[in-house]
Amino acid sequence: MAKFDVAVIGAGAAGMMCAATAAQRGKRVVLIDHATKLAEKIRISGGGRCNFTNINAGPANFLSENPHFCKSALSRYTAADFVALVKRHRIGYHEKHRGQLFCDDSAEQIIDMLKDECAAGDVHWRMPCKVSSLAQADEGGFLLQTDTGDIEADSVVIATGGLSIAKIGATDFGYRIAEQFELRMVEPRPALVPLTFDPQQWAPFVEMSGIALEVDVETGSFKGRNPTGGRFREDLLFTHRGLSGPAILQISSYWTPGTPIVINLIPELDLAATLIEGKGTIKKQLGNVLSQWLPARLAEGLLLAHGFALDARLADLPDAQLRKLGAAINQWTITPNGSEGYKKAEVTRGGVDTRELSQQSMMANKVPGLYFIGEAVDVTGWLGGYNFQWAWASGVAAGQAV
Numbered sequence: 172m173a174k175f176d177v178a179v180i181g182a183g184a185a186g187m188m189c190a191a192t193a194a195q196r197g198k199r200v201v202l203i204d205h206a207t208k209l210a211e212k213i214r215i216s217g218g219g220r221c222n223f224t225n226i227n228a229g230p231a232n233f234l235s236e237n238p239h240f241c242k243s244a245l246s247r248y249t250a251a252d253f254v255a256l257v258k259r260h261r262i263g264y265h266e267k268h269r270g271q272l273f274c275d276d277s278a279e280q281i282i283d284m285l286k287d288e289c290a291a292g293d294v295h296w297r298m299p300c301k302v303s304s305l306a307q308a309d310e311g312g313f314l315l316q317t318d319t320g321d322i323e324a325d326s327v328v329i330a331t332g333g334l335s336i337a338k339i340g341a342t343d344f345g346y347r348i349a350e351q352f353e354l355r356m357v358e359p360r361p362a363l364v365p366l367t368f369d370p371q372q373w374a375p376f377v378e379m380s381g382i383a384l385e386v387d388v389e390t391g392s393f394k395g396r397n398p399t400g401g402r403f404r405e406d407l408l409f410t411h412r413g414l415s416g417p418a419i420l421q422i423s424s425y426w427t428p429g430t431p432i433v434i435n436l437i438p439e440l441d442l443a444a445t446l447i448e449g450k451g452t453i454k455k456q457l458g459n460v461l462s463q464w465l466p467a468r469l470a471e472g473l474l475l476a477h478g479f480a481l482d483a484r485l486a487d488l489p490d491a492q493l494r495k496l497g498a499a500i501n502q503w504t505i506t507p508n509g510s511e512g513y514k515k516a517e518v519t520r521g522g523v524d525t526r527e528l529s530q531q532s533m534m535a536n537k538v539p540g541l542y543f544i545g546e547a548v549d550v551t552g553w554l555g556g557y558n559f560q561w562a563w564a565s566g567v568a569a570g571q572a573v
């Protein structure tokens with residue numbers, strides 16, 4: 172039987188970071204993954220360039236039933252620490268938007284960097300390798316049965332991620348281990364995902380597919396649990412089935428099924444007040460007036476959807492109607508019927524309940540030696556490099572503790 176100090180299950184972002192950290196401390200580490208190709212999620216991330224962190228990452232950028240849980244790990248391994256590692260490996264990078272850092276060339280460079288860091292600690296690899304059972308050994312530690320032979324380890328780190336994108340290897344392994352050891356879970360749900368609408372409700376908007384514009388979007392669903400609530404100014408994209416783009420991916424993480432989202436399609440403008448004020452001076456047709464601020468196709472579609480004639484003249488419309496139109500555009504309130512699901516979701520919200528884990532070490536309080544890190548845990552980052560920063564920080568926290 173092969174014996175190790177630490178067995179890390181899942182060689183994704185968090186697992187490789189954890190294995191490298193523990194191994195460079197002198198621990199004998201085995202890193203196990205069932206996939207044939209290493210770290211596919213890193214490879215496809217950020218459109219192939221991996222948005223590997225966000226220089227502004229802090230606890231307010233994460234959702235969790237316990238928003239305080241992530242503070243310790245994030246403060247002990249920061250975006251600046253990861254940037255220093257990237258620089259040490261001479262990987263070129265640039266800032267794209269609001270603190271998001273991307274590789275200049277390819278996400279492969281981040282995978283190679285993590286592989287090198289594992290090699291520096293002499294991490295043993297088992298890949299592809301399926302773990303069929305994990306049990307506590309009578310004499311302490313754990314026994315793992317795998318299709319490449321049994322393993323004994325003092326500590327086990329579960330880094331198998333969430334449920335997003337099963338075709339590149341996502342499984343519920345982490346959740347099943349949590350269940351086996353009677354650890355509570357926060358219900359997993361697709362997050363950072365496009366939202367869909369009832370086809371009948373969406374029919375007037377199908378033709379707008381492809382239109383993109385900057386909006387404010389919010390939902391009340393998560394208020395109180397997160398200091399920032401769910402409110403973002405980002406780009407919105409109309410699709411055939413619903414809404415996508417960064418604004419919607421962000422709000423999807425906060426959205427609870429059955430509740431509406433509220434979109435301000437012209438965030439810088441009080442539309443009703445502007446239209447009422449302009450009645451005396453603007454002689455144009457309503458469609459032309461609106462297309463100053465909105466793509467013409469969208470302005471027309473919105474007017475028709477709200478029962479306005481395209482050739483109605485602003486000056487002829489009663490104030491009450493203009494207020495109605497203002498509200499429809501400044502506070503477009505719509506209730507999605509669902510999301511595009513785990514096939515399209517960038518991450519999974521929910522996971523192993525943080526109340527079961529130590530925020531310093533990521534170890535399960537009632538199962539000494541068993542750790543959970545990365546996306547498997549109920550800590551979900553915003554779009555923009557935050558999820559990788561959580562993977563690195565939680566991986567380092569466990570890697571230093573095992």
Ligand code: FAD
Pocket residue numbers: 180181182183184185186203204205206209210211212213215216217218221222223224300301302330331332333335336339340341342343344516517518544545546547555556557558559560562
């Ligand atoms: P993963 O990286 O998913 O790794 C889990 C590993 O566990 C995988 O290698 C998997 O094969 C393995 N595994 C699963 N089940 C088993 C099992 N039963 N046995 C053995 N091994 C198993 N985040 C950002 O911050 N920036 C981005 O640019 C970004 N882009 C993304 C783009 C896409 C398309 C997607 C889907 C996600 C993106 N993310 C991004 C999110 C980010 O990839 C994840 O949050 C992050 O990879 C989570 O790290 P992890 O190590 O917890 O899980």
